[in-house]
Amino acid sequence: MKISKLPDLSQLKVFLFPGVVVVLIILSGMLVLKPQLTSFFDLRKDLAEQKKELAALSQKVAVLEGYDLNELQNRANFALKVLPAEKDSPLVLVTVRSLIYSHNLILSDLTIDVGSLASESAEPTTKIEEKEGVPSFSISLSFSGALTDLYDFLTAIESTLPLMRLEELSFSREGHSIEANLELVSYYLTLPQSLGKTDRQIVPVTSEEEEIYLEVNQYLSLEGGASLPYVTSGKENPFTF
């Protein structure tokens, strides 16, 4: 019977230490180093995003700190007079009536198509009328007077607050006298739904918009100088003298 000779394992003894080290390195690499590396790369990625966020926030803070709050408030208030937050039909009525009388025209009819007077939170049931992409409502009026006064009135109505624009004009004339029908549109714009979000970028006012502001800043405001006519209603109070 032939007995096979066992391999001499003592020759492999020298590879035991390096082998154990390599196995340990692989194991520790899998169990410790890999999660650490993953978290390290995630952290770096996160850090890059954080730096971007910090840059945006710093820029926003710098821009906002550059504004003079009082001046900005005054400008915003004026912009709200030009473009009110809601349909300010009494003011429009007062303004149109005042301009008609100040231009020696005789008003025979005035209709304001206000539409629905829903609050901001209410769901609009009808489609909001828009001109130039801005919500508006129309005013129709009939009047008579002189042709030159009509032209002056047309110039005045488009340079008076709140912002109004001529939509349609028709008139018949006899010499210098006219009988005119006019349709105007008055604009309004509801307040922004959300204000002051930290993650929103500040969009600065452009030079063209600044020019527009300076242009409308020249517009005439009749607010305070004009009022609705006082109409008595009901019985007279017998206790007042």
Added chain:
Amino acid sequence: MVDKSINLLQPDQISLGEKKRTHLLKLGTIFLIVFYCLGVLAIFSFGLVVQREHQLVQEKINLQKTKLTSLEKTESIQFLFKQRLSSLFKIVKADRPMAEEWLNYFDSFANEGLSLEGVSWLPTGQVSLSGMAGNALYLSDFLENLKKATAEGKIAQSVLASATRHAEGTYDFSLEINIKEINENQ
């Protein structure tokens, strides 16, 4: 004679090679451990640096957010102002012909024998004029002026919609005009 010789040094030479290999293996293993440890140390320490930087940036972000909270009013007003101006820009900068300017322009074409009695105006530049001319010559003068304005490019089109002659020689007429260049005559 036996010419074969026994090399007694051979086993020592093999043993030296093995020793060298063993030594190299040990040295390589030690270097591997050192490099691995250095690598691990570098990754961990760099991770700590990044973590610290992450914390610092986060602190700065929180600081900026606190500042922004105090600037919330300014931001809201700025946003409101910007919103108004954007809309005003659309309305004010819209190319709309000025009615009074153009109607004066058409008036300047009318001679003493012709009167414009009815005007209809749309901001899109569509104008309807109706009037009365004392005779055909006055009317043709007026139409000639309109033709010149069309040739100059101020008016896109002018169409005589109707002209009715009365027994006394006067004419009632109506015209449809399309303005081409916005406020060209201003």
